[in-house]
Amino acid sequence: MVNKVTIKDIARACGVSIATVSYVLNDRTDQKISETVRLRVLQMTRLMNYTPSRNAQLMRGGQTGVLAIYAMGDEPLRCAETLRLLGTLTPLADARGHMLRYTDYSAPVCVEGADAALCVNFDTAAFAQMGNLNLMPLIAAEGLAHTPWIFSVNADYAKPGAGERLVTLLPREAALADAIRAQRPEVLFIRSVEDICALDDGAYCTDRLSVRTAARALEKRVRYHDPAYAARLEKLLDCVDLALRHTAVEEHAFWV
Secondary structure (H helix, E strand, O other): OOOOHHHHHHHHHOOHHHHHHHHOOOOOOOOOOOHHHHHHHHHHHHHOOOOOOOOHHHOOOOOOOOEEEEEEOOOOHHHHHHHHHHHHHHHHHHHOOOEEEEEOOOOOOOOOOEEEEEOOOOOOHHHHHHHHHHHEEEEEEEEOOOOOOOOOOEOOOOOOOOOOEEEEEEOOOHHHHHHHHHHHOEEEEEHHHHHHHHHOOOOEEEOOHHHHHHHHHOOOEEEEOOHHHHHHHHHHHHHHHHOOOOOOOOOOOOEO
16 A cells, blocks of 8 residues: 655655645745745645645635644543533634534544644643644643744633642643742642542632532632633633734743
């Protein structure tokens, strides 16, 4: 069976980057590419009988209106937060003309039939693997992209519940955990209901509704405080819209 020609093969044959091939195939006028290079790429696609994927065709022919969402973590508290995210984000996205499509994440995938993908609670390795497989915009939520031109949106942990000890879910991305500790040195990361059971009788606050709900059932003093939750989701959608319009902005990492 003959392997399908990819843009990586085209880039190698032309001696240019994968990004350059993508820009040419998507007719990106916001990128400075010489006419010589553009013609070389187009000629090579014909010589190598390159056939674009369905997703690439959709990107060139028009947007689908679909925003794909992938979330890592199958712990009960994490799953509850994912359900809350979907429930709150759906009407906000609908108001902007986006339809959400959630898929359980188990391994890196090539996303088909979507305009962009929202990667929730991804670590650096998983996010990089998704980026290598997809040309569409990826936005990191509850994670760090470690790439200057990729958007990431995270909670501003310096704000909620000053004076109380913060209890929140441990992120998969170690660098994000370090950033939270820098903002709130007293933070207590948890993974499960058992961790909530182990809390002493001190005063705590949390930005996780699932943690507050479980703590209340266990008669623990954990106050919920995250007034910026909806604003953070709006910022995620702002980033999606900026990425889809190829809008040049200086800032790509947001703490809300």
